[in-house]
Amino acid sequence: MIKLVGLIPLLPLIGFVIIGLFGKKLSKSIVGLVGSGVIFGSFALALAIFFELKGGTQKEFTIDLFTWISAGKLSIPFSFLIDPLSSLFLLIITGIGFLIHLYSIGYMSHDEGFARFFAYLNLFIFFMLLLVLGSNYLIMFVGWEGVGLCSYLLIGFWFKNTAYNNAAKKAFIMNRIGDLGFLMGIILIFITFGSISYHEVFMQANSYSSGTPVLTVIALLLFVGAMGKSAQLPLYTWLPDAMAGPTPVSALIHAATMVTAGIYMIARSNILYSLSPVAMQTVAIVGACTALFAATIGLAQNDIKKVLAYSTVSQLGYMFLALGVGAYTGAVFHVMTHAFFKALLFLGAGSVIHAMGGEQDMRKMGGLKKYIPITHLTFLIGTLAIVGFPGFSGFFSKDEILAHAYENNKLLWVLGILTAAMTTFYMFRLYFLTFKGTFRGTHDQEHHLHESPKSMTIPLVILSMLAVVGGLIGIPEVLGGKHFLEEFLKPVFADSSSRIIFHLPESTEYMLMIVAVAVMATFLYSAYTVYVKNKTLPAAEGEELQPLHKLVYNKYWIDEIYETIITKPLNFISEALHKVVDNQIVDGIVNGIGYLVNWTSSTIRLAQTGNIGFYVFVMVISIVLILFTRLM
Amino acid sequence: MKALILLSSLGVIALLAEIFSFKKLIYPIVLLGLVLAFILNMFDWDTNQLYFKMMQTDNYAIAFTSLIIVISFLWFIMAEGFFKEESNQSDHFALVLFALVGAVIMVSYTNMAMLFLGIEILSIPMYILAGSNKSDVLSNEAAFKYLIMGAFATGFLLFGITLIYGATGSFDLTEIATVVSTNTAISSIFYVGVLLMLIGMSFKVSAAPFHFWAPDVYQGAPTVITAFMATIVKTAAFAAFLKLFHTTFSSLGETWMHIVWVMAALTLLVGNITAAIQTSTKRMLAYSSVAHAGYMLLALLANNSFSNSAILFYATAYSIASIATFCIVSIVANAKGSDVVDSFNGLAKSNPLLAFVMTIALLSLAGIPPTAGFFAKYYIFTSAFTAGNAGLVLIAIIASLVGVYYYFRIIIAMFFKENTNNQPLEVTINHKLLLIVIAVAIILLGLFPESIISLL
Amino acid sequence: MIITYMFYLLSFLAIMFGLMVVLSKNPVHSVLYLVLTFFAIAGHYVLLNAQFLAAVHIIVYAGAIMVLFLYIIMMLNLNKEAEPHKSLWIKASAAVAAGSLLVVLVASIKGTVAITPSNEFNPNIGLIENLGQTLFKDYLLPFEVSSVLLLAAMVGAVMLAKKSIK
Amino acid sequence: MITLLLIFFPLIAALLLLSVKSEQAKNIAIAAAVAEFVIAIFALTQFQYNASIQFEVNYDWIKSVGISFHVGIDGISMLMVLLTSFLVPIIILTSINTHYKNANYFYALILAMQMALIGVFVSLDGFLFYVFWELALIPIYFICLLWGGENSAKITFKFFVYTLAGSLFMLGGLIYLYLHTAGLHSFNISALYAAGRSLDFVQQGYVFWAMFIAFAIKMPIFPFHTWQPDTYTVAPTQGTMMLSGIMLKMGTYGIIRWLLPIAPLGVEHWAYVAIALSVIGIVYASCIAIVQKDFKRLIAYSSIAHVGLISAGILAINVQGMQGAMVQMLSHGVNVVGLFFIVDIIQKRTNTREIATLGGIRNVNPQFAVLFLIVLLGSVALPLTNGFVGEFLLLNGVFQFNAWMTAFAGLSVILGAVYMLRSYQSIMLGETNLITSSFAPLSGNEKLVLVILSAAIIVFGIYPKPLLDIAAPAVNQLIEGVQIALVK
Amino acid sequence: MSIIQTIPIEWYLFLSTVLFAIGVFGVLFRRNAIIIFMSIELMLNAVNLLLVAFSSYLSDSKGQVFVFFIMAVAAAEVAVGLAILSMVYRNTNSPDINNLNKLKW
Known part of the structure; x- marks a missing residue:
């Protein structure tokens, strides 16, 4: 089965090609069938491989396809690596990807770009699979940039809208x-290790002592890449804007898969990080800060997708926190659970939007519970999962991260807990505002409200089940679990885990769990108080806000700040370079030479007076000078 | 020598034609005579004869004589119209042929007296021919300026010859060279003499700062005569100049080289830069001719094994291209009534052949491959480089860029600008043939320069 | 001794008349002064044992060339002081240029290493016989060639001077 | 012999074209160009993948001064010949819907230029190289002058003089080397190599600058680039394509073939300056591209950025940089021709190149949008497009020289995306307007060209190995040789 | 007893130089074409004088022969020059060379 791994990315690619080339001529149902079918095929294969790997003794397979780039001692094969980590991601990607494809059949059914949408999605899956399957950094980079492209295409899917296009760009x-940064990191890896294949690099890296500067630099450069893709401070602002794309895209790309590529990359390179405490620290701090920062913004957003987007940023920060404190398994675990519940939430939100006829502002919703019960229920499950309600998947993964953070650095833990608290608050704020209370939209909208079609609800249901049970594969030992995931991923993190020893007394673990649950409960209640009991509504557009609220509502004006400190200066500098440096100075010198020649020409031609007397005079003077040289 | 006699006789025959009224036949006779002269001349190859210790037909002389004859053949075809004028027909022929005699003497002299006479025999007909458009004040002015300045420069040349005579007691080049090489305590008037001769020769080749006459005379003289001056006179003058300084005075490098260095640089810059904004093409070509003297001075200055063949090749390349350009300029100027650059507007459309040949000729003058002019420049640069004059090469490079600037003004006018004055151009079949032959020759010489540079 | 005085006298006359040629306002005077200069120079020729040359000199220059000059002056009716006013600047620059030329020439000639004649002194080289020998033996070719020169000049002068038939 | 055929076949075709009628010219030109491509492919099939020079032809030319007609093809040349012979038919094909006046001359000039370009790429004699080098300039000058846009006289003239200035410096350098060749002076490439290496580093420095300036102007590299945007803008589309697609590779090729082996010490000594200039140029041109309003001009500036990276990669003197340069030269050729063709398509339909006035073309012509996007992605070096392979190797190569410069150069990765996406958005996306609403569909040949180019972009992005393999032995040998010279 | 044995050759050198310089001065100083011609004749005569002096001093007849050639050339130049002058005069009615400056720049 493992030999067939090439088919996993190939199937979506075939899907892309078929739909891309013939999409216009095919009916929507065929497009949907092909689009989802290939992903299902991949999923089936991924499943088979997963079980083969789980059952087998060999945990690592490399499948060489062909030599891609070679120059001197640099030789980059196009080859795939199957190991527990990649196979897990394969499952997540193809599994959730399939569900979302399925969902999209319904969601996009009325869109004229239906075929295009599926083509893009298939292409995305292809690149995402490449990203996780690659056996070296450059293949990962291929996927990495490829998913970026697809993200661009899908965010700007409705390309007539300038704002969407801007978001995509x-x-x-x-x-x-x-x-x-990533690319620089790869090059530095090549220069340091003479190879960029994981196997070779990690093997060599193992022999480096901890804290070797070059490793730190590599780790930090890679992390820069991760910051961009996984929307970490300060490169996160694109993600909320990315919600311009169709909701399934938000679910698939901007929540479940692509944005977790950074986590995958660092988890993959765990040994490099384990050897570089500085980088680890940086990752942890950036992650924690992002988590908290995004959570605060999430508190004050009114757009249902924006809230989820900031929540994603925040959760991604969580994952980086996990990576930074050495909880690689925890991070991957959270990636997985997050994929379940965040995809669920987004799809749920999509279902809501679908029902609302495109409306995304929560202030216009309310009381939707009775109109769209399935969505409501699954959304509630998702919410509970994300806030870490005990028993739901998010609980286990979050708990693992917090425990590691606690051991590593209490402050990080505090930040984590704070984030969790805020998460609870804004998620329930979202839930309450949307589903509880009374409908606040227009009459037309109310009339239009309806439950989504089967193709949309079935994925919701499946995802909600996963969101509930997904945590089971990582039940910590203190709760009597076996932590299947840790076992499964052990080969991948083996070298790191020998360096980062995690040990926390059981009591402390219990304590941490209790604190987390308590905090969650408190904020759940407070959200309930505010939005259900008191029926408080977020301020309407244009209403004057409290300074702090205003700050958060406007996302700390980060976009504006970037505009001021980067975009505008860049434009200004470019204009200056163009108008002043290039046109005036550089070109000016060149033209100046031309003018100089003309000027000289018009000047010295005046010597040609036409007057014989003058000519003779010059001749005589020249003769005098020539003879004079003889005298000297 | 045979060529010399033949040419003199041709001149006399031309004069006789007036008397015995076979004027119609002179033109073919002269052309035939030139062919014959060329053949006779080539028979002397490698014979290296010395006549009266006054002239020597060594290969150097033969090569340059042949070149002069070839160019004058082309020139005669170009100047067809010049010899149509009824009243002075035989005078024109005779004067031109006598001038050729002077040119031949100038490339084969071995005695100062011959040099002096050669220069004068070449110059005096030129003074006259420059003014041959008698009713044109500009032509008069050209003749007058040429004469006054020429005679003035001759004074210095003679003074130089005299001083050299005084110091060495001889007018013979070989004897002078022997004295120079054997006599260590040579009188200092000798060096003054060398410098004065240098000045006199520089005047003849129109090297700055003794070039002032050239633009005015070239512009004022009838175009065909300008072509003659720019090609044959210049070639002969350079051959004479080179012969003198490359053989007799070559061991006195420190006396004249730094001066020639400065003159070459000045000539290159002044010639090219002043040409840049000229509106009259004839005057532009005059300045360009000054500039080309600068390049040839580089070879002269180099004073090495390349020099002879470099100047020979350069003169060839430059002369044939100049004949073509002057031919076209005169055709265009005749039709449009003016020789300003704008007269060339739209020539590519109205007469592609002229435009094409003009382009090739101008590219050659500008020194762009695969034309002869390129190899000529290359060869000169190599020669100068070998001699260690890298600085001058740099100046020459910069100067030739300026050169491209003005040559291309004509090209741009021909190809790019719209024609506003739709005077039809009349091109005789002879001119067409001439231009085609020249265009082919320019390219062939550019591709296979070996045939000429291996001569010397 | 008298020869030395003769030299001084003739030199003085030559220079003085030469200056007068240049400085006189009337062209006719200039011509006459030039003739006088030629006579002074001819005197030098005699002193230098070049009697034949002296005679030729007088005949050619004073007899032929100067007559030609006079003829042209008369023909073109130039025998008046018609020269336009020259600016001081031109005068000064002419004087400076010529003066510095003189200074430089003299200075570069002054340090002359003595010229040592290789031949025994022979006062007869200026005789016709000697000159004839040289001219028609060694310098036969230039002699012949100068006929071309004169012919060309003649043809040219005629061509230029005659009225063109229109 | 095949080398001679490669060189002179286009010339013969060009001469033939002069004698045919304007209307027939196009077909003959295409046929000739395709035939030339077939010859090149045939040469490739005969080509042995080793470092030796093949199909060598060596005639005495100007024997007395040691100039020979010496041509031959090694891996590096082979790639350039392939590029040239591949692009020329494409370029001619792009003109099918354009009706040029005196088309026979137009195509004759293009083919003549092809001849000169191939000559440049196969010359093994310094003088011959120079002659071809200059020869390439004349046809393109006339193409740009005669079929160019507004103000073409002034602009193309500047281009001509500017590049000629550089060439003359190179000529100076070559003569200098020539005079240092041992024994009877010779322009043979190996003699020049030996001569160059016998110089000390100061002298090599002179040679380096003399030649580098020529190459830098041709490519062009900051600050020698100011002829380029104007010329690219004003030239007819095919002229721009010839210039950017092939001609600028003369500069990069020149560095590889002539500069590095001749003056290794000089290169090493001045590499910091030269690479710094290249790298500054990358960011500088990218920045300027951002604020361009004319799409053609924007691409012109982007070309400066791309070529700066190529030059930096070459000058870093390592296999990765050099191989990257080889691949990137090809990729850039393909991409830039594609981009300029896109400009042409747009301009023909809308009569404008002003980015801001366009918009929404994607609504009208999605097919075009997709092809445009593919070419654009190649240009911004998305992985799995041809642009990436080169860019990665180049950055890799430069990184080995200096990490900070690489980081700076890498900004082009970002800035490239900025200006390209910005213009794509402005031109293709959004709502249609009056100008674009009647955007006609692509004609067959337009589609064909863009599809071929897109295919090339993707195929060589996924599988660049054939290209890399052609050049690899020659590149390795060259780098080894240079490194040996440096160690000494 | 010849002068050359009593007067050093330098004196003749100086004399000729002075005469030559006067001729140059004349060319520079005067604007009348006729007088300019005469000045040039003066220059040539200075040269002639020097040649004769050298010839005598060196006891070598070549110098004097050379003078013949100079005379011939001078005569030719004068003839041509005066012909040109008369031609110019016919067209401009002035011997003033300041009028002859249409050709310039």
């Missing part, structure tokens, strides 16, 4: 900033 460019 912003996403691509911000990603590229990170990508540059």
